[in-house]
Amino acid sequence: MIDWNDRWKEFLIEQGAVVGDDGVRHFAEADPHAQSRLAAADDILADLSHLGLIRAxxxxxxxxxxxxxxNDIRRVDAGHGQLSAYCLPNGRMLALVRVFLRAGAYYLQLPATIQPATLARLKLFVLRAKVTLASADREFVRLGLSGPIAPRLLRAAGLTPPEHTDEAAEQDGITLLRLPGPHPRFEIIAGLEAGQRLWTTLAGQTAAVGASAWSWLDIAAGVPMLQPGAIGEFIPQMVNLDLLDGVSFQKGCYPGQEIVARVHHLGRVKQRLFLGHVAAGARPAVGVTIRAAGSDQGVGRVVDAQPAPAGGYDLAAVIDLDRIETALYLDGIPGPRLTLQKPPFSTGNF
Known part of the structure; x- marks a missing residue:
């Protein structure tokens, strides 16, 4: 459940938001597939309260x-954020986080559904370190802006947008993060009043959408966040985090580092994250098994799935590399086979 800033939630409802326990579901356009169509082609505005924040x-x-x-936290500064993994000692990921710096503090962004458990586990290892860890969900409001003219809209609002993926900028108490996506895409972190002003300014020039459309953009970029059902299942390379500059192989130890480094230095990764589509009538659950035709053996798992612009569901899934040319189906979901494509940043055979 989301730890809402109550005044921000009330503001969004006044703007026409329909809100659930999992975040904003929709504004004027209720059809989730239509919302994804808007995200695929137009300029859209989204509330990002479905993502949690941890301040360090x-x-x-x-x-x-x-x-x-x-990842190497020394590379995070006022102008650069990064993706990173928080792993178990066996190298399996507990969370995929986006790290950024704001006013001298570090912030870890991850799905709100796993924020409390991640924060509690991190606190176990503070020991004598002079560091304070806390939820920052109520400190800021966060807006997502994506679309062909998103940079122009930010400039018109008096902000200078970062030009490249993972770059950041801070201006007048507002932090901007540049995210990957099919169009220029930004996250805006601001105080309540500034966030309300920006929403009012941008809403007149964009289509407001729910959380699922923003998550669809994450899938399209090949960077889905880990949700319950995918926790503890994958090492960073399986979700292509090494290809997204989310793993440093030069830094010192961290939980799981030995396993992650061994895979990197000694062997080919046997599973990778692919994008896929299935013409199913219901959204595939996170963690559902993917099977090859004629076999009961699982060859992959769904990491996330969201309504596709043309119907059905687009998804991100970790698949055995030696099975990607075979016919694949979702376990327990009868119907058409799963079609795959590589993420937009991949090259060759990984």
């Missing part, structure tokens, strides 16, 4: 995160 601050914050996450 204090003299030892950077050193603490360096010891816990897969």
């Amino acid at each position: 601050d204090g003299p030892d914050a950077a050193a603490f995160l360096q010891d816990q996450l897969s």
Whole structure:
């Protein structure tokens, strides 16, 4: 359940939002497939309260995160964020987080559904470190903006947008993050009043959509967030985090580092994340098994699935590389086979 900023939630409802326990479901356009069509072609605006925030601050914050996450936290500054994994000792991921710096504190963004458990586990390892970890869900409001003219809209609102993926900028108390996507895509982190002003300004020039459309953009970019059902299932390379600059193989130890490094240095990854589509009548659940035709053996799992613009569901799934040319089906979902494509950033055979 989302830890809402109540005043922000009330503001969104006044703007026409239909809100559920999992975030904003829709505004004027209720059909989730139509919302994905808007995200695929037009300029859209979304509330991102379905994503949680963990704040890490204090003299030892950077050193603490360096010891816990897969990426090199020293590369995070006011102008650059990064993706990173938080892993178990066996290398399997507990969370995929987006890390950014704001006003001297580090913030880890991840799905709100797994934020409390992730925060509780991180706190176990603070020990004597001079670092404070806390939920920051109520501190800021977060807006998502994507579309062909998104940079122009930000400039018209008096903001200078970052030009490249993972770049960040802070201006007048507003943080901008550049995200990957089929169109220029940005996250805006601001205080309540500034967020309300920006929403009012941008809403007149965009289509407001629910959380599922924003998650569809994550899938289209090949960067789905890990949800319950996918926790503890994958090492970072399986979800292509090494290809997304989300793993440093030069930094020191962190939970799971030995396994992650061994896979990198000694062997080919046997599973990778692919994008897919299935003409199913219901959304495939996170973690559902993917099977090859004529076999009871699982060859992959769904990481996330969202309504596709043309109907059916687009999904991200980790698949055995030696089975990607075979006919694949979702376990327990009768109907057409699963069609696959590589993420937009992949090259060759991974």
